Amino acid sequence: MKLLKRFYIILIFIFLYAPIAALMVLSFNESKTRSKWGGFTWKWYLSLMDDSIIKQALKNTLLLALLSALIATLIGTVAAISIHSMKRRSRNILLGITNIPMLNAEIVTGISLMLLFITLNMRLGFTTVLLSHITFNIPYVILSVMPRLKQLNPNTYEAALDLGASPLYAFFKVIFPDILPGVCSGFLMAFTMSLDDFIITHFTKGPGFDTLSTKIYTQVRKGIKPEMYALSTIIFVTVLILLLLVNFTTNRINPADDKRQKKQTAET
Amino acid sequence: MNNKKKYLSTPYVFWAVSFIIIPLCMIFYYGLTDKTGAFTLENIGAMLSPEHSKALLLSLGLSFLSTVICLLLAYPLAMILHGMNVNQHSFIVFIFILPMWMNFLLRTLAWQTLLEKTGVINSVLAFLHLPALNIINTPSAIVLGMVYNFLPFMVLPIYNVLGKIDINVINAARDLGANGIQTFFKIIFPLSLPGVISGITMVFVPALTTFVISNLLGGSKILLIGNVIEQEFTQASNWHLGSGLSIVLMVFIVINMILSSIFDKDGEGSML
Numbered sequence: 001m002k003l004l005k006r007f008y009i010i011l012i013f014i015f016l017y018a019p020i021a022a023l024m025v026l027s028f029n030e031s032k033t034r035s036k037w038g039g040f041t042w043k044w045y046l047s048l049m050d051d052s053i054i055k056q057a058l059k060n061t062l063l064l065a066l067l068s069a070l071i072a073t074l075i076g077t078v079a080a081i082s083i084h085s086m087k088r089r090s091r092n093i094l095l096g097i098t099n100i101p102m103l104n105a106e107i108v109t110g111i112s113l114m115l116l117f118i119t120l121n122m123r124l125g126f127t128t129v130l131l132s133h134i135t136f137n138i139p140y141v142i143l144s145v146m147p148r149l150k151q152l153n154p155n156t157y158e159a160a161l162d163l164g165a166s167p168l169y170a171f172f173k174v175i176f177p178d179i180l181p182g183v184c185s186g187f188l189m190a191f192t193m194s195l196d197d198f199i200i201t202h203f204t205k206g207p208g209f210d211t212l213s214t215k216i217y218t219q220v221r222k223g224i225k226p227e228m229y230a231l232s233t234i235i236f237v238t239v240l241i242l243l244l245l246v247n248f249t250t251n252r253i254n255p256a257d258d259k260r261q262k263k264q265t266a267e268t
Numbered sequence: 269m270n271n272k273k274k275y276l277s278t279p280y281v282f283w284a285v286s287f288i289i290i291p292l293c294m295i296f297y298y299g300l301t302d303k304t305g306a307f308t309l310e311n312i313g314a315m316l317s318p319e320h321s322k323a324l325l326l327s328l329g330l331s332f333l334s335t336v337i338c339l340l341l342a343y344p345l346a347m348i349l350h351g352m353n354v355n356q357h358s359f360i361v362f363i364f365i366l367p368m369w370m371n372f373l374l375r376t377l378a379w380q381t382l383l384e385k386t387g388v389i390n391s392v393l394a395f396l397h398l399p400a401l402n403i404i405n406t407p408s409a410i411v412l413g414m415v416y417n418f419l420p421f422m423v424l425p426i427y428n429v430l431g432k433i434d435i436n437v438i439n440a441a442r443d444l445g446a447n448g449i450q451t452f453f454k455i456i457f458p459l460s461l462p463g464v465i466s467g468i469t470m471v472f473v474p475a476l477t478t479f480v481i482s483n484l485l486g487g488s489k490i491l492l493i494g495n496v497i498e499q500e501f502t503q504a505s506n507w508h509l510g511s512g513l514s515i516v517l518m519v520f521i522v523i524n525m526i527l528s529s530i531f532d533k534d535g536e537g538s539m540l
Contacts, residue, residue, distance in 0.1 A: 005348045012345055013363075015416065019378030020370050022388065026381065034381045079280030085273040094277065097284050100292075103469060103525050105477035107494055108514050111501060112291030115298060115511070135287040138280065189365075196368045198480060203501065216373045220484065224377065232370050239369045243362060 020236065027229035034224070044230040051227050054215070058231065060126070061195060061211040068133035069190035075134070076141025076190075077183050081175075083142070084149040098143070101136045109136060110203030117204060124206030132204045133194045140193060141186035148182035295518075299511035311512020320496060320513065327493040328520075330407055331475035334414035338471045339464065341415070342422035346463075349423075350430040360427060364420035376413050376484045380404060383412075405487030413481040414471075421470035429463030430456070465531040469524050477517060493517060 027045070031038025048054065083094050101109055113135065117128045152175065160170035198213035205214060216228060302308045314320055349360055367375060382388050383404045390400045403409045433456065441451045479494030486492075493513065500510030 005351075008344065009348055012341065012419075016364075016367055016419070018382060018388075019375045019416070020367060022378040022381050023370060023374055026378075075280050075283060079277050082273050082275075082277035082280070086277075094281070094284075097288060099525070100288050103473065103521065103528070105473050105494075105517065105521055107477045107479065107497060108295065108518060108521070109291075111497070111510065111514060112295045113287065114501070115294040115507065116287070116291040119294065131287065135283070138283065142280075192365060192368050196372050198373055213371060213373055216371060216377075217480075220373070220377065224374070228374065232374055236370045240366065243366070247359065247362070 023229050024233045027233045032226060044226040048227040048230050054227055054231060057210045057212045057215040064130060064133055065191045065194040068130055068137050068194045069187050072134050072137035072190045073141050073183060073187045076138045077145050080142045080145035080149060098139045102139045106199040110200040114203040125209045128204045129201050132200050136200060137190035137194060140189040144186035145179055145182040148179040152178055295511045295514055298507050299515040302508055311509050312515055314509055315513055315516045323491045323493045323496050327476050330411055331472055334411045334475050335468055335472045337415050338419050338422040342419060342426055346423055346426035346430055349427055364424055376481055379413060379485060407490060409485040410482050413485045414475045418471040418474055422467035425463040425466040426460060429460045433459045461531055465528050469528045473521055473524055476520060
C-alpha cells in the first residue's frame with residue numbers, strides 16, 4: 001500500500017514537472033526545431049544576452065509584477081484590516097466583490113477591462129496592463145491577510161492604545177508583526193500571478209508593448225526562439241534556489257514553529 | 269476606532285467599483301446593444317447559431333471531463349499528502365505553485381514536444397512495446413492540457429480542507445465500529461466537500477473559458493467558446509457580439525459561484 005502511494009505521487013510529479021524538464025532540455029538543444037535533438041550547446045544562453053527584444057519584454061514583465069504586487073499588497077492589506085472590522089453585512093458584500101476577479105473567467109475580466117479603457121480613451125499600454133494586474137492581484141492579498149487578522153487577539157491592540165500608543169504606532173508594533181506572514185504570502189502570490197498572466201495582459205495591452213507571455217504567444221506560429229527556453233530555465237532555477245533557501249532559513253529561525261508542527265504531527 | 273477603520277477601505281472600494289463593477293456593466297451594455305446603440309437581444313441569441321452552440325457544447329463537454337479527471341486524480345493525491353504528515357504545510361503548496369514560475373504558455377507548448385509522433389512519450393511507449401499515442405491536435409490533447417494546468421487548483425483546496433478535519437471525529441467513527449470505507453464516505457468525504465466544491469469551481473471556470481490551451485494543443489482547428497469570443501474581439505472586432513457571448517458564458521460562471529457559496533459558506537476550501 002505504501003509503495004502504491006509512493007508510486008502514485010511520483011507519477012503525478014512526473015506529470016507536473018515533465019514539461020518543465022522538457023523545456024530545460026530544449027534550452028540546451030543545438031537544433032532550432034523543437035522536435036529534433038541536435039546536440040548540447042550553451043549558445044542560446046549567450047545569444048540571450050544580446051537579444052534586446054527579449055530583454056525588454058523581461059524588463060516589462062518584472063517591473064509589472066513588482067509594481068502591481070506592491071500596490072496590490074498596500075491596497076489589499078489596508079482593505080483587509082478595514083473589512084475585518086466591518087459589520088457582517090457590509091463585510092459580506094465587499095468580500096463578495098473581492099471574489100469576482102478570482103472566480104470570474106479571465107477572458108471576461110480581460111475583455112471588461114479592455115472595454116473600460118477604450119471607453120475612457122486610454123492608450124493601451126503599460127499603464128492599462130498595470131491597472132489590470134493590480135485589479136486581479138488585490139483579491140489574493142486580501143484573502144491571505146484575512147485569516148491572519150481572524151487569529152489576532154483584539155485585546156492586545158486595545159491594550160497598546162490604553163498604554164498610550166497612538167493608533168498608528170500600535171498598529172505597527174502590535175498588529176503588523178502578526179499579520180506580516182499573510183502580507184508576505186499575499187505579495188508572493190500576487191507577484192507569481194502577475195508574472196504568469198497571459199490572458200488579461202493579452203486583452204489590455206496595446207501594440208508595441210509586450211511581456212514575456214505575449215511575446216511567446218506571438219512566436220507560437222513562427223516558432224519559439226530557443227532563447228526563450230534559456231530565459232525561462234534561468235528564471236525557474238533562480239526561483240527554485242531562492243525558495244529553497246528561504247524555506248531552510250525560516251526553518252532555522254523559527255524553532256517555535258517547528259515545535260508546534262512537531263506537536264501537531266505527534267497528535268495526529 | 270471602528271468608524272475610522274471603515275474609511276480605510278475607501279481606496280479599495282473605489283478601486284473595486286472602477287475596475288470590477290463598472291467594467292462588468294460595460295460588458296452588459298455592449299452585449300445588449302447593437303452598433304447604433306439600440307437595445308437588442310441578438311448578440312445573446314447568437315449563441316444559438318450552429319457554430320456558436322457547437323463551440324459552447326464542446327467547451328462544456330471538455331471542461332466537464334477535465335474537471336472530473338482532476339477530481340479523480342487530486343482527491344487520492346490530497347489524501348496521501350495529508351497522510352504523509354509533512355510538517356511543512358507551505359512545502360506542499362510550494363511544490364504546486366512552483367511550476368507557475370515557468371511560463372504557462374511554454375509549459376503547455378512543451379506538451380506538444382512530449383506528445384509528438386516521435387516525441388518523448390511515444391519513444392518510451394515504443395520501448396515498452398505499447399501502442400503509440402497520437403493525441404496531438406485532438407480534443408484529448410486539450411483535455412490533457414486543461415488537467416495539467418488546473419490540477420493544482422483542485423489539489424490545494426482539498427488538501428487544505430483535509431487538514432482542518434478534526435482527527436477525533438474520525439477516531440470516534442472508527443471506535444464506533446465503522447470500517448475504513450464507511451469512515452471515508454460518512455465522515456471524511458462530506459467534511460471535505462467545501463474543498464471539493466471550491467476545487468471544482470477553480471478548475472471548471474478556467475477550463476470552460478480557455479482559448480489558449482485549445483489554440484496551443486488543438487492545432488487551431490478546434491474552436492472552443494473562448495476562441496470564438498477572443499476572435500470577435502481581436503480579429504473580427506465585433507465587440508457587441510463578443511460581449512453578448514460573454515454574457516451567456518457568465519451565466520455558467522454565476523451558477524458555479526452560487527453552488528460554491530452554498531457549500532462553502534466560510535471560505536474554508538480556499539486555496540491558500
